Amino acid sequence: MAPAAAYDEIADWYEHEFLARTAPGTDPLGITRALRDLLGRGHGTCLEIGCGTGVHAAQVSELGWTPVGIDVSGAMLRHARGRLPIAMADATRLPVADGSLPAVIAVMVHTDMPAYPAVLREAARVLHPGGVLAHIGVHPCFCGGFADRGDPGAVVIRAGYTDGHWTKASWTDQGVRDKVGATHFPLPSLLHAFLDAGLVLERFAEGAGPVPVVLGIRARKLTDESAAAAPS
Numbered sequence: 001m002a003p004a005a006a007y008d009e010i011a012d013w014y015e016h017e018f019l020a021r022t023a024p025g026t027d028p029l030g031i032t033r034a035l036r037d038l039l040g041r042g043h044g045t046c047l048e049i050g051c052g053t054g055v056h057a058a059q060v061s062e063l064g065w066t067p068v069g070i071d072v073s074g075a076m077l078r079h080a081r082g083r084l085p086i087a088m089a090d091a092t093r094l095p096v097a098d099g100s101l102p103a104v105i106a107v108m109v110h111t112d113m114p115a116y117p118a119v120l121r122e123a124a125r126v127l128h129p130g131g132v133l134a135h136i137g138v139h140p141c142f143c144g145g146f147a148d149r150g151d152p153g154a155v156v157i158r159a160g161y162t163d164g165h166w167t168k169a170s171w172t173d174q175g176v177r178d179k180v181g182a183t184h185f186p187l188p189s190l191l192h193a194f195l196d197a198g199l200v201l202e203r204f205a206e207g208a209g210p211v212p213v214v215l216g217i218r219a220r221k222l223t224d225e226s227a228a229a230a231p232s
């Protein structure tokens with residue numbers, strides 16, 4: 001039997017309370033827009049790393065892709081069943097062949113994955129040359145245990161941004177971080193993790209104002225030709 005995952009405890013709350021706060025057809029954090037802009041239209045399999053309850057599967061399908069998902073939480077995956085094909089797997093050891101996928105997405109997961117640099121290396125391994133990775137996560141500059149977002153118009157950034165540590169500290173008891181904790185990657189650490197995985201940064205998005213909650217990144221695995229032409 002798989003070991004219990006942090007989200008097993010909160011899967012029903014995540015599905016029925018946390019996600020249910022977003023009214024159908026609205027996009028308060030700009031995640032839907034970022035996914036549309038960064039993943040874009042395409043076809044073939046799109047693997048969602050940390051798919052949770054599968055809330056993004058319908059949009060991935062609408063964009064023309066065939067969604068599949070992996071997650072470590074059996075309780076989250078129970079909600080995902082029926083939304084997309086799923087497997088229980090760790091994002092640092094994807095059960096997927098090298099170079100076999102045209103697209104991978106990672107949505108609101110990097111702060112749940114202390115080994116996110118290794119996850120990005122896995123994503124790069126399974127992508128085709130030229131394949132796309134869409135990352136959408138909490139904005140490292142304006143979200144974290146160091147950020148008090150109690151007043152959305154005047155976010156207070158305290159010491160702690162550069163620490164890059166796991167914490168359950170939060171300005172609210174209505175969020176995810178206060179329940180399962182979160183790892184923080186300062187912006188350079190996050191961006192370097194993409195570059196160190198051999199991915200090329202292509203486009204960016206921010207969502208939810210006036211101080212963004214979300215940062216999105218489109219990265220691409222080099223084609224064999226562009227890798228050969230790149231300066232060493």
Ligand SMILES: C[S@@+](CC[C@H](N)C(=O)[O-])C[C@H]1O[C@@H](n2cnc3c(N)ncnc32)[C@H](O)[C@@H]1O
Nearest residue numbers: 007050051052071072073076090091107108112
């Ligand atoms: C905040 S939820 C996001 C779920 C979904 N992507 C969404 O946007 O609603 C984070 C998810 O990452 C999963 N997760 C955390 N660590 C993981 C790992 N090492 N491998 C796979 N999934 C993981 C959790 O179980 C959880 O379902």
